[in-house]
Amino acid sequence: KAGVTQxxxxxxxxxxxxxxxxxxxxxxxxxxxxxxxTPGQGLQFLFEYFSETQRNKGNFPGRFSxxxxxxxxxxxxxxxxxxxxxxxxxxxxxxxxxYNEQFFGPxxxxxxL
Amino acid sequence: AQKVTQAQTExxxxxxxxxxxxxVYETRDTTYYLFWYKQPxxxxxxxxxxxxxxxxxxxxSGRYSWNFQKSTSSFNFTITASQVVDSAVYFCAxxxxxxxxxxxxxxxxxxxxxxxxx
Numbered sequence: 343k344a345g346v347t348q349x350x351x352x353x354x355x356x357x358x359x360x361x362x363x364x365x366x367x368x369x370x371x372x373x374x375x376x377x378x379x380t381p382g383q384g385l386q387f388l389f390e391y392f393s394e395t396q397r398n399k400g401n402f403p404g405r406f407s408x409x410x411x412x413x414x415x416x417x418x419x420x421x422x423x424x425x426x427x428x429x430x431x432x433x434x435x436x437x438x439x440x441y442n443e444q445f446f447g448p449x450x451x452x453x454x455l
Numbered sequence: 456a457q458k459v460t461q462a463q464t465e466x467x468x469x470x471x472x473x474x475x476x477x478x479v480y481e482t483r484d485t486t487y488y489l490f491w492y493k494q495p496x497x498x499x500x501x502x503x504x505x506x507x508x509x510x511x512x513x514x515x516s517g518r519y520s521w522n523f524q525k526s527t528s529s530f531n532f533t534i535t536a537s538q539v540v541d542s543a544v545y546f547c548a549x550x551x552x553x554x555x556x557x558x559x560x561x562x563x564x565x566x567x568x569x570x571x572x573x
Contacts, residue, residue, distance in 0.1 A: 375560055385546065387560025398560055430498060441488055441507055444561065446500035 344369065346447035348433050354453045360421040363450045367414050367435030373397075374416040375444060376408060379430040388431075391416055420452075428454045457482045459549050461564035468537055469572050476532045476567045478547030484508075486552040489523065489530045490561065494544045503545075506530065534569075542571045 347366045355361050367374050375398075376388040387400035391410035410416045414435075420427055430451050434444035458481040468474050480489065491503040504514060506523050514521050518535045534541055548561040 377560070384565045385548075385561075385563035387562070390560055400560055432500065434500075441505065443490060443502040443505050445502060446492075448497070448499045 346433055346435050346445055348431075348447040348450050350450060351448065352451045352453075354455065355423050356455050357423055357425060359423050360419065361423060361452060363418045363420075363431055363433075363452070365416045365418070365433030365435075365447060367416070367433075368437075368445055371435035371437045371445075372414050373436040373444075374410055374414060375434045375436070376416070376418050377432045377434065378402075379432060379449070380426075380428070385432070388418070423454045425454050428452060457484075457487075457549050457551055457559070457562045459547050459562055459564035461545075461547055461567050463567045464565070465568040465570065467570040467572060470539055471536050473533060473535050474537050474569065476534075476545050476547075476569065478530045478532065478564060480528050480530065480547070480549045482528075482549060482551055484551040488550050488552070490548040490550075491521065491530075491532050492546045492548060492563075494546065494566070496543070500546070503532075537569075537571045539571045539573050542569060544568050 349364045373392045375390040377385050379385045388402055389408050390398040394410045405421045408418045430449045432446050432449045434446045436442050436444045460479045487508045489506045493501045504521055511523050520533045522531045544566045546566045547564045550561050551559045
């Protein structure tokens with residue numbers, strides 16, 4: 343079974359631009375979550391989508407948004423990029439309920455200049 | 456609010472030594488889930504183990520073992536006879552159950568950077 347895939351793997355943007363990251367979950371997984379990893383704040387939960395609906399949301403500004411398609415693929419969008427948005431963005435998918443582990447993708451390394 | 460504390464920022468041991476990574480959590484819920492993940496230099500988080508709050512059985516998997524103690528809110532991870540390939544950052548994480556079968560996103564500790572020297 344193929345793992346979680348994320349594209350692109352690396353991205354360089356400038357302040358004020360917007361960016362869209364993509365995530366394809368493991369086949370059959372309907373839950374997709376996004377996390378931001380920075381040296382200062384560590385790993386932080388952004389949001390979770392399940393069956394095309396946002397089910398949970400972390401404490402991030404509205405500039406961070408996402409969506410999920412009928413095939414469970416998900417995209418994350420960050421508008422009006424700030425320098426502090428430079429981070430590794432990780433996507434994770436899960437099958438079944440809350441008890442099940444999340445499987446993570448390799449991440450997208452975003453650099454904002 | 457939930458919180459996970461990994462007090463050990465970095466641990467360095469010589470190969471074949473045993474090493475224990477500490478994890479202390481805080482939650483008000485009675486139903487919650489605990490996880491350990493490994494992040495090698497490649498960056499991808501690798502799932503190691505999960506526990507729910509009603510299952511305090513310790514677990515052993517090869518050289519890895521986990522000790523879950525609700526009385527002290529701890530979920531510690533021990534590697535026996537460590538190997539260089541065990542070098543990575545290890546994260547402990549917690550999620551609380553929500554109604555409807557969902558769960559909050561994972562709350563991660565800051566991670567412990569484990570260095571195994573040959």
